Amino acid sequence: MEQDADRIRRAFGLALKSCRTACAISQEALALSAGVDRTFVSLLERGLRQPTLETLFRLAAVLDTSPEAMVAMTRQNLTRSPANRARRQSNALSK
Secondary structure (H helix, E strand, C coil), rough: HHHHHHHHHHHHHHHHHHHHCCCCCHHHHHHHCCCHHHHHHHHHCCCCCCCCCHHHHHHHHHHCCCCHHHHHHHHHHHHHHHHHHHHHHHHHHHH
């Protein structure tokens, strides 16, 4: 179960970094605008922390996107991961 949580945090981190770089905004500027510490944005992007719902909404607002879009990007990142593809293939073979 902990491995799943790690994968989700990393997938969200990729989504956050993708949104942030698409907006051409620094971690520091994002943190300041969203009311969080710059190091927290770095931890989120590296998959070492996860945001609260309130923080997710604030980050999304600063990045001119929706929380739903960020969650959808996270889900896409999860389905694209090599470990997930291997797991799906293994499950398909065992049926």
